[in-house]
Amino acid sequence: MNATMHAVRAHERGGPERYAYESAPRPEPAAGEALVAVCAASITAGELDWDATWTDSFDGTGRDRTPTVPSHEVSGIVAALGSGVTDLGTGDEVYGLIPFTRDGAAAEYVTVPADMLATKPATLNHDQAAAVPLAALTVWQALVDHAALQRGQHILIQGGAGGVGTFAVQIAAALGARVTATASARDKDFVTGLGAQRVIDYRNEHFEDLVHDVDVVLDLVGGETLDRSWAVVRPGGIVVSIVQPPDQEKAAARGARGLFFIVEPDRPGLMAISELIDAGKLKPVVDRVVPFTETRAAYEALATEHPRGKVVLHVEHGGEEAG
Ligand SMILES: NC(=O)c1ccc[n+]([C@@H]2O[C@H](COP(=O)([O-])OP(=O)(O)OC[C@H]3O[C@@H](n4cnc5c(N)ncnc54)[C@H](OP(=O)(O)O)[C@@H]3O)[C@@H](O)[C@H]2O)c1
Numbered sequence: 001m002n003a004t005m006h007a008v009r010a011h012e013r014g015g016p017e018r019y020a021y022e023s024a025p026r027p028e029p030a031a032g033e034a035l036v037a038v039c040a041a042s043i044t045a046g047e048l049d050w051d052a053t054w055t056d057s058f059d060g061t062g063r064d065r066t067p068t069v070p071s072h073e074v075s076g077i078v079a080a081l082g083s084g085v086t087d088l089g090t091g092d093e094v095y096g097l098i099p100f101t102r103d104g105a106a107a108e109y110v111t112v113p114a115d116m117l118a119t120k121p122a123t124l125n126h127d128q129a130a131a132v133p134l135a136a137l138t139v140w141q142a143l144v145d146h147a148a149l150q151r152g153q154h155i156l157i158q159g160g161a162g163g164v165g166t167f168a169v170q171i172a173a174a175l176g177a178r179v180t181a182t183a184s185a186r187d188k189d190f191v192t193g194l195g196a197q198r199v200i201d202y203r204n205e206h207f208e209d210l211v212h213d214v215d216v217v218l219d220l221v222g223g224e225t226l227d228r229s230w231a232v233v234r235p236g237g238i239v240v241s242i243v244q245p246p247d248q249e250k251a252a253a254r255g256a257r258g259l260f261f262i263v264e265p266d267r268p269g270l271m272a273i274s275e276l277i278d279a280g281k282l283k284p285v286v287d288r289v290v291p292f293t294e295t296r297a298a299y300e301a302l303a304t305e306h307p308r309g310k311v312v313l314h315v316e317h318g319g320e321e322a323g
Contacts, residue, residue: 006319007107008295009067013054016299019070019106021292027103027111029082034114036094037079038315039126041071041105041292044134045163045302052100058262062101070295071313072098074105074112075120075129085114093120097133097265105130106295108317118270121277124284131284131310135167136273138263139218142240143172144272146259147216151176156211156232159220160196161187163310164242166285168218169194171273174281180211182225190308208232219243230254285309293319 005026010018029035047053047070055062075095078088088094094117098104102112120129143149155172159165160181172179173195182202183191191199200207202225213234219226222243227250229239235255239246246258276282287307290298292315302311 005108006317007069008071008292009069009107011067013066015048016296016303019296019299021295024067024069024107026109029080029085029111031083032085032113032115033082033111034078034085034088034094034117035080035082035109035111036074036076036105036117037317038074038076038105038108038110040075040130040289040312040314042073042130042134042310042312043071043106043295043298043302044073047072047100048299050100056101058101065101065103069103069105069107069110070299071104071106071292072100072102073130073133073310074098074110075126076105076110076315078117079109081114082111088114088117093126094118095120095126095129095133096267096270097137097263099265105315106292106313108315113265115267116265118267119274121274123278123280127289127312127314128284128286130312131286132167132273132277133270134263135164135310136171136282136284137266137269138164138242139167139171140269140273141261141263141266142218142242143168143175143216144269146261147218147238147240149175149177149216152178153215154178154180154211154213155216155218156207156214156229157181157196157218157220158202158207158225158229159183160191160194160199161308162220163285163307164220165191166194166309167282168220169196170282171276172218174276177216180207180214182207182221187308213237216240219246230256287311289314291316
């Protein structure tokens with residue numbers, strides 16, 4: 001293997017304009033890590049504004065990590081293993097969520113703690129698999145780990161048509177819940193097709209008039225939508241937000257729980273998700289696949305467009321040097 005690789009890197013903190021496709025040292029796997037030959041990566045809106053993208057902490061106090069590589073969802077093939085890794089082998093097809101405080105996967109190779117990788121769903125190609133980890137793990141951790149959603153319970157998903165929402169509707173339905181979701185009128189059929197029994201047009205209808213006493217609200221919108229959700233959760237129920245911490249006084253007044261969390265890399269969660277995918281119960285929604293040489297343009301487009309599903313970077317190995 002060459003000691004260098006092609007990667008998309010930024011040498012200074014900033015927006016998409018900082019990224020260049022260039023030669024970079026190929027990383028070496030440390031103890032407990034896998035070196036993954038990247039086949040595909042996917043990008044997340046807002047990622048470039050986070051301290052973790054540029055430093056080694058989430059709170060702005062960390063050490064500068066530039067030059068940094070973006071795109072923290074990966075699907076690829078294990079190329080080498082650091083010492084102590086016994087549960088993966090070279091040639092394994094894997095996917096996973098890379099911590100945002102490390103280099104991402106817009107590169108020919110990336111090192112990842114081996115216990116954060118799981119076997120890629122057999123029924124997906126790498127481009128499709130790279131669209132899964134962040135959104136699906138967020139939903140899995142919200143519904144299974146935090147809300148303990150049970151078969152037959154009623155869940156209201158605020159924002160069912162977005163990147164996370166499309167996974168939320170499918171996973172809640174696969175877990176046997178009765179799913180109501182809010183979305184724009186144009187997305188009603190789309191969200192119904194994902195498994196929602198009822199879709200509420202959030203611009204023209206008030207969800208408070210249409211649903212009552214739900215067991216779980218999953219809030220993917222925040223702000224006023226989160227605030228209004230207390231009116232529809234049953235006493236003893238739970239509002240889980242992935243956008244902002246819910247108001248604990250309002251939770252107590254309703255006799256319900258309110259919780260915010262940030263998704264974490266999670267091999268057992270990914271394995272459960274792979275099973276749902278291979279059983280035909282969950283499909284990623286991919287808006288488009290672009291060559292990773294066009295990473296900068298892909299981030300620029302995310303700032304103005306609103307894709308339905310993920311934007312995936314396809315990583316071709318051995319490409320020519322670009323400017
Ligand atoms: N805590 C975590 O670990 C974590 C993990 C992943 C994501 N997030 C956060 O979760 C949020 C959602 O992410 P995403 O990637 O799914 O975003 P997204 O793809 O932009 O989707 C947002 C969706 O919400 C809809 N929406 C907007 N206002 C709404 C309202 N008032 N009621 C119902 N639906 C509404 C939008 O519909 P229209 O386009 O039709 O308006 C869109 O379909 C973001 O804030 C993201 O940062 C947090």
